[in-house]
Each structure stands twice: as C-alpha cells, then as structure tokens.
Amino acid sequence: MQQQDPNARPATGYPYPYPPQQPANGYPPNAATAYPYQNHNPHYAPQPSPRAVLLRRLFTAFTVFLLILGLILFIFFIVVRPQLPTVYLNSLSVSNFTVSDNRLAGNWDLRLQFQNPNSKMSLHYDGVSCALYYDRASLSETRLQPFDLGTKDQTPVNATLSVSGTYVDGRLVDSIGKERGEKGSVEFDLRVVSLVTFRYGVYRRRRYVTVFCDDVAVGVGGNSSSGNMVGSAKRCKP
Known part of the structure; x- marks a missing residue:
C-alpha cells in the first residue's frame, strides 16, 4: 500500500470549485433589471x-x-377723436318771483348754447331736460324739443321753467330772504340732461350727457319780483 507524502503540495491549474453564493432574499441578482421595459416608440406621448x-x-x-x-x-x-359737447348758459331771468308763507312762485326764462366740438362727428339731441334747483331742492323741470348739431356747429335753445305756489321748507325761505337782503340776488342751480347720439358714417353711439350750471346769481332784490343773471355767459360743467 502506497503512503501519501505529508509534504506534498496541491496540484495547480485546477482550483477548488466553490459553490455559487445564493442571495439572501432568494431572488437572482439584478432581477429587477434583468428584463427592463423597452419603449419601441420613443416619440409616443398621450394625445x-x-x-x-x-x-x-x-x-x-x-x-x-x-x-x-x-x-x-x-x-x-x-x-x-370723439369729444363731449359743451353747453353754455347765456342768460337767465326771473319774473313774478314771490316767496311767502312757505310758498314759492316764479317764471325762469333761460337761453342755452349747445356746441359740438367734433370735426368728424355730428350729434343728435333727444330727450333734453332742464331742472332748476335752489340749495339742492328741486323747484321746476321742463323738457326741450330734439335737435341736431353738425360738425363744429352750435345752436341756441330757449326754455322756460315755472313754479306756481310750490311749498318749500322754512329753512329755504329764510335762506332766500337772507340772500336777497345781503346780496340783492339769489343763486340758483341748473341741471341739463341729454340723450345724445354720436354719428360718424354708419357708426352710432348713444349716451347720456349731464351738465351742471351751479351758483347762477340772479339779481332780484328784496322788494323786486323780477331780475336777470348777474355776469356774463357761464359754461356748464359735466
């Protein structure tokens, strides 16, 4: 029987075949990336x-x-370049003006001047109304007839407002009496409301235009029942 040499060396060229290591989770390595999803149409997007x-x-x-x-x-x-029309109060006079027993009466004759500043648009006035006030209290109102204004045109319009025994507050009576005694005049306010149509060729636009002539002094002394506007023509403000 042949004895083995205790000093013998292992043969080279044939390493010991170690068994493959198994992953701890039991799945083969790179299982998640072993078969990746392949987009055969990289230009595809949801429509x-x-x-x-x-x-x-x-x-x-x-x-x-x-x-x-x-x-x-x-x-x-x-x-x-459409522009709003302008209105001037050329004159304002009062007659038969009386204030007694909280009753006010009188006739106001006024003359307005309407001007169209537009060089390319004509104006049509419809539904023009004038209202007379004293210290924000309405005294009388009247309506004017329709009229037209050509480009750069102007026209005068006359109107009359009448008050016949209208009841007014005692405070207004005292204020009117004080003005007549101290100034020899009474200041009235005028409001003009117009429905104006702006016309340029086939273009049409309608709008309301309101102007105010405030603090118009009319010379009527304490013993007088008539008087005229103090000063020259006054431009009404929008």
Missing part, C-alpha cells in the same frame, strides 16, 4: 381629448378676436 383641443382653439380664436377689435377701436378713436 389630448378632442374636447380639450376644441376649447383651446376656441379660446385662441376669442383672444385673437378681442385683440383685433381692440386695435380697430384704438385706431377709430385716434382718427375720429
């Missing part, structure tokens, strides 16, 4: 719904429409 596309197109069209409309209006106002 929006037809409703979303329609809404987006409608919004774009509406935005473009507003921009075009705004540009047209801007050019129109630059070219035409």
